[in-house]
Amino acid sequence: MLVKINGQEYEVDQGTTILQIAREKGIYIPTLCYLERVSPIGSCGLCVVEVEGQDELVQACNTYVEDGMVINTDTPSVKAARKAALEKILEKHPLDCPVCDKAGECKLQDLVYELGYEERISHKVVGIPLLKEPPVSYSTPGIKYYPSRCVLCQRCVTICSEYVGREVLVVNEEGDKPRIEPLYADRCISCGECLAVCPVGALTENVSPLKVRPWQKKVSRTVCPYCGVGCVLELNVGDNRVVKVTVDESIPPNYGTLCVKGRFGFEFINSEKRLKRPLIRKNDEFQEVSWDEALDFVAEKLTAIKESAGPDAIAGLASAKCTNEDNYVFQKFMRAVIGTNNVDHCARL
Amino acid sequence: MDKVQIFEYIQSKSPVDILEGGVAKDCVFVRVSRDNLLNFMGFLKDNEDLAFDLISDVTAVDYYTDKTPRFDVVYHVFSLKNHERIRVKVAVDEGQEIASVTGLWRGAEWLEREVYDMFGIPFSGHPDMRRILMPEDYKYYPLRKDFPLEGIED
């Protein structure tokens, strides 16, 4: 199937949307509500493009390509329409940026900066004053919900019903400002997918007491320490504390999805109860000692038992929670240093 | 002569081939190869119409992994006659030397010493090739991209 975009011919196969082919060919079309993993939502109106032969502008995200279609993505009318769509959202948006956790990583901010690069988006004052509204209750304690910041893109509703399959969220139309409602909160499994896809600060993370801006934190990619699926996630660390967990949607095996333990189960890392110094039992209570003293004590005791009762009198439990390197060194320690094969771990439990 | 005329003049009369050139927002810019540098600079200075007689600046830019060869040595020379400036760029790789232009303009002496001090690009034929800002026995080149901002204490 042949399609012309901005004067360039492209070969496209059946069933692809304009947005998909544009992204594939590197043609820029701004989007707010588009989410790859689910079927197109088409609520924000930012991805409108001009299709010859149709007087109305068409949403690129949910319009399928037809043979011989001629599409333009940056004519003045398209640009004006994009600005109008953004202006409609901005009019009802509170001036929360200084107090909003999402500022600096917010898609609305990026869009306003991109589309308003050359000149202002709207020529009148837009937005509503700083409301200082406290967050309202949501379906899980892990997430704070600020209804006034919601731009009604419905990404959260779609991902919860279609991708996660719990259908917790619905759009509540009444009242002056329609908003998202966690109607079936008891079905929520706190997976945090809604938090992950919310482009603005309506849904923000509520676990870490410390909040940092994007330029104050270090993001490192690692693997979740819990179940065997081995989801790849990114720990956002600020001032040596894990502040929140984010995910890259392009990496297997989880492609951007997490569960409650992966998304919110990171507080143990910075818990005060972590072991900080080696302990040795002296007349029945534990005393903090230096590393040298502890290591010497362990080495002495193990050597003594090894000599008196033989290597097989010592047994070792490796760990399914430690890394391959740790386990390799552990079994090498038991086999080469102690001299026994009494090595096992909790794979059986 | 204005910018465009200067550029055409150079393109037609230059003794060495111009690898890259054009009229940028601020002035004419030309790129020549490392070996043709002295020859080209001499042409710029001695030619009466061009008369690039006042050396404005000699510096370098470290492109680290974004470009090989890694460094660009950049000369800005001003012509009092035409009130125009020219930017001459030469690509230099790590460890390579480049000819010094102190023979043409004595003003370049300290400028080249600073480039050596900050980037580690030695200038052959320079009367006094020493570091200028950092202490003599300093081992690193601070303006390189792989040198950390907070410095290295050893």
Add this chain to the structure above:
Amino acid sequence: MTLPLKKERDEMILNMGPQHPATHGVLRLLLELEGEVVKKVVPIIGYLHRGIEKLGEERTYIQNLVLTDRLDYTAAMSNNLSYALAVERLCGIEVPERARVIRVIMAELARIAAHLLWIGTYALDIGAITPFFYCFREREKIMDMFEMVSGQRLTPSYICIGGVRKDITPTFLEALRNFTDTFESYILDYEGLLSKNPIWLARTRDVAVLSKEDAINWGTTGPVLRASGVQFDFRRATPYCGYENYEFEIPYGTRGDCYDRYRVRMEELRQSNRILKQALNNLPDGPVLADVPYIVMPDKSQVLTDIEALIKHFKIASGAFQIPKGEVYSSIENPKGELGFYIVSDGSSRPYRMRIKSSCFVNLSALPFMVEGQMVADVVAAVGSIDIVLGEVDR
């Protein structure tokens, strides 16, 4: 540290600086003397090196403006101007008319303040105490004016990318008017003290001579170049901020000695005063900050009422903005000579490379050429006459 000099016969190696009243900062001169005659001079600099160019690569364009105040700290306003012009040319930003005139006013005031400081301290170097107090009396008025517009005397950061930070107030205009009306007479006072003073003439006439060809060959700019007979000024050669609309002459000397450099700077005071008067008379109305959404922060009043302005303010302040890719070299006529900025941009909010061309750095490199073979006392006169500020030399 190994000394780059070899000591023979009865020569003496003298360390002048880095702590020395006449080195205008932390310049250190290694003098090889044979009796009173200077055999060899090796300037050693770097004691005030803060790595401003390296810092420039780690901070955004907005944050770098504050660094430029610390280059030639006697004329911070014109450092800001040079940096602002460079970034504006890179992005292709047009500054409003009123801001251009305010910029000229501020640059000329900075030039006068820098020259007054130079005359005061240079006279002290040579031994005349009185001119210092006269000059600093006027300089204080200019400092007050800077404080009126920017709240800062020495590091105003007033001229920013896209124009100037705040509009000037009527009280400022009144102070400027008083200053320009009375300043002519004060210049006569300074000249009365020095111009025909026999000791002054003896210490400066035919001392540290730099011929016209040598001045050009050494790449000197500013008063040092003009004193050697080259009638050249960047404000006339490559006009910026509307300098082409002002009448002013370019003073130049004939013999290229310390005295001519003094004469050139005294004359520049008068010319700057003339420019200030012309600027005062046709100061247009209108905004003082260009409306460039991607790099110029909106006005604070809008930020507290309009979400679009708030978002733009947040993005720019947090360094999450982009400017066009490219590179530019732009320079202005600083009181000391050419202050150039060569900025390479990779499109992000931080310069990929920010090179600062300092005229003092290049002018100072000609010092050994000037004073070798002359008397020790002349070294003090020579260093003072070049008018160096180590903040700009070392960066």
Add this chain to the structure above:
Amino acid sequence: MTNSLADIEEAEVILVIGSNTTENHPVFGMKLRRLARRKGTRIIVADPRKIDLTEDAFLYLPIKPGTDIALINGMMNVILREGLHDEDFIAEHTEGFDEFRKVVEKYTPEYVAEITGVSSSDIEKAARLYGSAQRASIIYCMGITQHTKGTNNVKSLANLALLCGNIGKPGTGINPLRGQNNVQGACDMGGLPATYPGYQQVANDEIRKKFEDAWGVKLSGKVGLTVVEMGDAALSGDVKAFYVMGENPILSDPNLHHLEEALQKLEFLVVQDIFFTDTCKYAHAVLPAAAYAEKDGTFTNTERRVQRVRRALNPPGEARDDWWILCEVARRMGYEMSYKNSEEIFEELRKLTPQYAGITYKRIETVGIQWPCPTEDHPGTPILHVGKIARGKGLFTPIEYKPPVEQPDEEYTFILTTGRNYYHYHTGTMTRQCMVCNFYVPEPYLEMNPDDARELGLNDGDAVKVCSRRGEIELKVKLSSRMKRGEVFSTFHFSEARVNLLTGSELDPISKIPEFKVTAVKVVKP
């Protein structure tokens, strides 16, 4: 897993047996739910409890705990009877089909229905579903393995797969969902009494020679003890010292009274962990280790994908990497072992482990590689047994059904199965520190059928005492319609009510896994 998580999408039918996927492997559970809803993949769930996945299951088989073999044999009986099996695959790729066939003949649906409590029509329906599908996958977890006949359970699943040729193709295979983040890695690295890294046999002299050369020391060829045997050996005095790294056996081992005595008898116990766990109470030395977020290294997930773990922050206080601690102790015991960083260890281990040979840190910088990966240009193996069975011919093993060791009687009337909860992980040392997990499941609970509870005069949230032949615990009742009558469920995450005080330590003869899933208990008011 023989296949990988991604190619499950190509399965038409998925048999989920003994795995509460949506709670214990949530992200994979979501995918199964999505496949069922949007792609129409038919899921058969076989589990004593009516787990959440049954909402989207095509067919639910409410099986009695410990009767899996009977169910599977029953299904195979129907498949053979209706000729749904893949004759040419069996002929070409398998052996031992005939004796196996004779045994299966006995397991008619009616006979199996009695044993398993699943209606014969459902069994036939499940068999037809699995048999007729071009591509059918089997997903199982600890529900299958934690029995005294765990190995046989797995072997009968293998029979089922071989019968229909569901092996070596996308969307097929026998796929255990390993429970923990690096349990696959720990096994691969030789954390087992009988094998060196890469499952190379300790008893094999030639292999041992290879490791002796690599480590420069004489190695013992005697197969070591498994975790439960270690407990017994400590009681009998044969074993005098334990070195425990990152484990909390006081909660996770079966028959805990037995283990507590053993630990007290030990002359020396070292525990190396990130928290002061209950096991540390018995220790003589406790060494602070770095948590996963403070370590560089690799984990291997359930689909054999080796993935990079990166250090995100500094360990608290003086906590250090586990391997550093072990190297220091080794050095003090006269064996020089030191590494600059974890990559150096990985380089050493991949030279000794054939399956990991081609994997390097550089290659897995962004995406992990699934072993076996013999050479550095090998792309990894998403699916095992492609083209032909790894061991040559797929082996049919005839397996007879035997009832679980411990049957309910008039005193211990209930069957208790233990397992995990969505919000908690293993012995709870990590998740019980986290606000969201604690919010939903703050304390231990016993899931019970509402009618059973009414008979005992209990209502939701009452305190109750659960006793078995080995011990008793107190916890709160939680009524749930998921439970069948006569069955109760609890978890081992909570130290204040250690359910493993009740479980017995009878082991599967080969895998030495205890019978966690079937324990006879009685439930009384305290």
